[in-house]
Amino acid sequence: MSAWLHRLTDSDIWWSFKSSWLTVVAAVATLFIILVSFLSPILAPHTPFDPATISLSDGLKPPVLVSADGEWTFPLGTDDQGRDVLSSIMYGTRLSLIVGLASVVVAMIMGIALGLISGYVGGTTDAVIMRIADVQLTFPAILVALLIDGIVRGLISVKQHDEIAVFVIVGAIGLSFWVQYARTVRGSVLVEKNKEYVQAARVIGLSPMLIMVRHVLPNVTGPVLVIATLNLGLAIISEATLSFLGVGLPSTQPSLGTLIRIGNELLQSGEWWITVFPGITLAALVLAVNLLGDWLRDALNPKLR
Amino acid sequence: MLVFILRRLLQSVAVLLAVGVVAFFLFRYVGDPINAMVGQDTSLQEREQLRDRLGLNDPAPVQFLKFLGNAAQGKFGLSYRTSEPVGRMIVERLPATIELSFCAAMFVLVFGIPMGVYTGLYPRHWSSRLLQAISLIGVSLPTFLIGILLILFFSVILHWLPSFGRGQTVTFGWWTTNFATISGLKALILPSITLGLFQLTLIMRLVRSEMLEVMRTDYIKFARARGLTNRAINFGHALKNTLVPVITVAGLQLGALIAFALVTETVFAWPGVGQLFIQSVQFSDIPVMAAYLMLIGLLFVVINLIVDLLYFAVDPRLRAQGGAARVSGH
Numbered sequence: 001m002s003a004w005l006h007r008l009t010d011s012d013i014w015w016s017f018k019s020s021w022l023t024v025v026a027a028v029a030t031l032f033i034i035l036v037s038f039l040s041p042i043l044a045p046h047t048p049f050d051p052a053t054i055s056l057s058d059g060l061k062p063p064v065l066v067s068a069d070g071e072w073t074f075p076l077g078t079d080d081q082g083r084d085v086l087s088s089i090m091y092g093t094r095l096s097l098i099v100g101l102a103s104v105v106v107a108m109i110m111g112i113a114l115g116l117i118s119g120y121v122g123g124t125t126d127a128v129i130m131r132i133a134d135v136q137l138t139f140p141a142i143l144v145a146l147l148i149d150g151i152v153r154g155l156i157s158v159k160q161h162d163e164i165a166v167f168v169i170v171g172a173i174g175l176s177f178w179v180q181y182a183r184t185v186r187g188s189v190l191v192e193k194n195k196e197y198v199q200a201a202r203v204i205g206l207s208p209m210l211i212m213v214r215h216v217l218p219n220v221t222g223p224v225l226v227i228a229t230l231n232l233g234l235a236i237i238s239e240a241t242l243s244f245l246g247v248g249l250p251s252t253q254p255s256l257g258t259l260i261r262i263g264n265e266l267l268q269s270g271e272w273w274i275t276v277f278p279g280i281t282l283a284a285l286v287l288a289v290n291l292l293g294d295w296l297r298d299a300l301n302p303k304l305r
Numbered sequence: 306m307l308v309f310i311l312r313r314l315l316q317s318v319a320v321l322l323a324v325g326v327v328a329f330f331l332f333r334y335v336g337d338p339i340n341a342m343v344g345q346d347t348s349l350q351e352r353e354q355l356r357d358r359l360g361l362n363d364p365a366p367v368q369f370l371k372f373l374g375n376a377a378q379g380k381f382g383l384s385y386r387t388s389e390p391v392g393r394m395i396v397e398r399l400p401a402t403i404e405l406s407f408c409a410a411m412f413v414l415v416f417g418i419p420m421g422v423y424t425g426l427y428p429r430h431w432s433s434r435l436l437q438a439i440s441l442i443g444v445s446l447p448t449f450l451i452g453i454l455l456i457l458f459f460s461v462i463l464h465w466l467p468s469f470g471r472g473q474t475v476t477f478g479w480w481t482t483n484f485a486t487i488s489g490l491k492a493l494i495l496p497s498i499t500l501g502l503f504q505l506t507l508i509m510r511l512v513r514s515e516m517l518e519v520m521r522t523d524y525i526k527f528a529r530a531r532g533l534t535n536r537a538i539n540f541g542h543a544l545k546n547t548l549v550p551v552i553t554v555a556g557l558q559l560g561a562l563i564a565f566a567l568v569t570e571t572v573f574a575w576p577g578v579g580q581l582f583i584q585s586v587q588f589s590d591i592p593v594m595a596a597y598l599m600l601i602g603l604l605f606v607v608i609n610l611i612v613d614l615l616y617f618a619v620d621p622r623l624r625a626q627g628g629a630a631r632v633s634g635h
Contacts, residue, residue: 135323138605140564150586150594151331237447244449245571247586264453264572268468272457279450287445 016299026291033285037097040090045075048083048091063273077273080266085274088259089281095255096282099170100236104228106174107235111181112224116212118182119189130186133179142238144176145169149247162250169248173238180227188220226300229293233286240282256282313613317606324602328595329372332382333365381596386588391596395578400480401471402570402577406562408493409501413562414555417505421512422544428517437513440506448565452499452572459495467492469574500569504558511554515547549616556612560605 008014017023036043063077063085076085118129136144149172153161161168192198193216201211242248243257244264251258256278263275356362363371375381381391424433443451460468472488474481483489519525520543528538567579574580578597585593 131319131323135320138320138324138609139601140561142568143564143601146567146582146586147594147598150589150591153586154589154591233445240447241449241568244447245568245583247583260450260453267453267457267461270461272461275453276457279453283442283446283450286447287442290441290445 013299017295020295022291023295026288026295029284029288030292033093033281033288034097037090037093040087040094044084044087044090046084046087048088062271063277076277079262079274080271085277088254089256089278092254092256092259092278093281093285095166095249095253096236096239096257096285099166099173099239099249099255100232102170103173103177103235103239104232106170107177107231108181108224108228110174111178112185112217114178115182115185116189116217119186120193120208120212120216126186129182133182136176137179141173141176141234142241145172145238145242146245146247148172148175149242153247162252165249165253169239169242172242173235176238177231177235180231181224184223184227185220188223189216192216192219222300226293226297229289229296233289233293236282236286236289256285310614313610317610320606321602324599325373325376326369328376328598328602329369331591331598332372332595333361333368376596376599381599382592384585384590384593386585386590386593391592394581394593395596395600396479398576398578398581400482401575402563402566402579404483405493405496405500405569405575405577406559406566408497409504409562409566410555410559412497412501413504413508413558417508418512418544418551420505421509422516422539424509425513425516425520426539428513436509440509443502443506446502448499448503448568449572451502452495452569455495455499456572466495468495471576496569496573496575499572500562500566503565504562507558508551508555512547512551515550516543519543519546552615553612556608556615560601560608563604564601 017027041047061074061078063075074084074086076089078084079088114129118126149168152168152172156164198211198215201215206215239248239255240257240260243255244261246261249255249258251262254262259278260275260282263271263273263278267275361368379392379396381395383389384391384394387394420436424436427433456468459466467488470492471481471483472490472492473486474483474489475485476482483493525538525543528542533542564579566575566577567582569575570577570579571583578600581593582597584590585597
């Protein structure tokens with residue numbers, strides 16, 4: 001353990017991490033948000049989506065610090081149903097993070113698989129996959145995600161949709177972001193596949209599948225990880241946008257975007273806290289993740305050393 | 306050059322065909338058009354007759370050609386939700402989206418390019434650093450959140466600007482415009498800023514990094530040695546050479562503006578095609594989705610084509626090489 005720790009603290013990456021205070025702040029903020037949101041069942045003062053514990057008479061209480069009407073049990077106020085805003089944010093952030101991470105993983109697996117096949121097999125397969133990628137790249141990712149969501153809604157009933165909404169959203173966002181991974185992996189594979197170690201593996205008779213996964217894949221993962229970190233912020237924003245538009249997660253399972261949409265309906269009458277606090281949380285989360293992504297990209301880029 | 310243009314045209318047609326295939330499959334196989342047309346008490350036999358009459362039993366390629374033919378004439382059938390012709394619904398709402406995107410694009414260019422030039426010329430000045438920091442925050446704020454915060458500040462708290470709708474519009478033929486009345490112009494301000502802010506930061510960062518690069522080159526030093534004024538160097542020599550990548554990105558972003566207008570339109574209850582699309586996704590109104598898809602596809606293809614042709618106008622080197630080489634930084 002200590003040897004491992006020593007190797008880490010002795011590395012270039014650690015040095016570049018330490019020397020940028022902004023990155024350290026971003027890392028601490030990200031860790032804080034992840035910890036607090038994943039411990040929300042323990043830390044949150046209320047369970048906002050259990051109807052037994054909420055009461056309409058607690059509705060629309062302002063935050064404690066700005067108004068004498070506030071109560072300390074609801075530090076950031078309550079919404080029109082009497083749900084505690086702070087607890088909703090903690091649970092909502094957890095859902096936003098889970099959906100964001102899951103859709104990045106889906107996009108990454110799909111992109112890596114198609115990129116490997118495209119680069120290694122070549123020929124017609126390569127041409128077909130890359131032309132599909134070109135067409136998809138013509139459209140912004142959010143449109144593709146909306147389209148997929150709309151198609152799924154056309155195929156199943158509304159009630160079923162609410163039950164599987166999380167999977168639909170993860171699939172839709174995942175499918176809309178695979179192109180970048182596929183292109184990067186394909187590019188690296190084209191370089192790698194003519195190197196001696198791949199030829200050697202081919203000579204000793206390994207199957208193409210095994211060569212792709214065991215030998216080529218480990219050598220193309222660097223750029224993929226950077227894209228994944230940079231895309232995490234985008235994926236979180238996409239989910240929030242879809243939920244805000246009312247085609248994402250339902251209000252029975254609210255993410256940060258759903259919370260902002262619920263609050264937006266009450267904004268005109270002056271109840272700003274229901275919208276603004278989830279909004280700040282979302283912005284802080286995405287900013288922190290983006291800063292980490294930017295740093296990782298620069299730190300792993302040998303040209304900038 | 307002619308070969309290049311022809312090849313680009315062919316590519317564009319191929320992309321459009323692919324989009325058409327996707328739209329056709331949506332239209333034909335997701336959701337049953339017959340179900341949308343008849344009541345529940347229609348017998349299976351009557352349904353089958355209707356199917357025959359509408360040509361839904363024809364082979365798929367024949368149906369696809371018919372679909373493309375109709376689409377070219379702007380016929381996309383009836384909406385499942387309102388039973389209106391989809392073509393007319395889109396045409397009615399198109400002016401709102403185009404005017405909004407146009408204003409946002411103006412906002413981006415008029416503020417983004419000068420801000421980029423300034424931060425590129427004086428990268429160490431405190432105001433440049435401030436602009437850089439703000440732009441980083443701008444990239445991290447989702448569009449809808451910017452809209453909500455603007456509404457909160459300028460309409461709910463200050464009561465300066467309207468928070469939803471187009472205000473009073475004036476109709477010229479089939480085109481409804483915001484530009485003719487004060488309330489229409491006021492209604493444009495907040496949505497345009499919301500829509501443009503993300504693109505503004507993008508253009509600013511791009512112009513900045515291009516300017517930084519150009520200012521280091523020899524011909525700028527030579528221009529200084531010739532004793533040209535700063536103004537002539539900065540705008541006549543430096544800015545001109547940053548334009549190629551800026552045109553690419555600005556062109557592609559114009560498409561993104563129109564597509565992203567759907568988020569802004571929802572926030573501000575702006576009656577454009579984006580809002581129509583969101584409603585059609587919520588109700589799974591397939592004909593509207595298919596029509597919107599085709600429209601956006603056409604738009605992106607046309608914009609990409611124009612951007613590629615603009616290279617020739619801007620970069621004389623390309624004309625000399627007959628268009629064999631593409632510009633770097635694509």
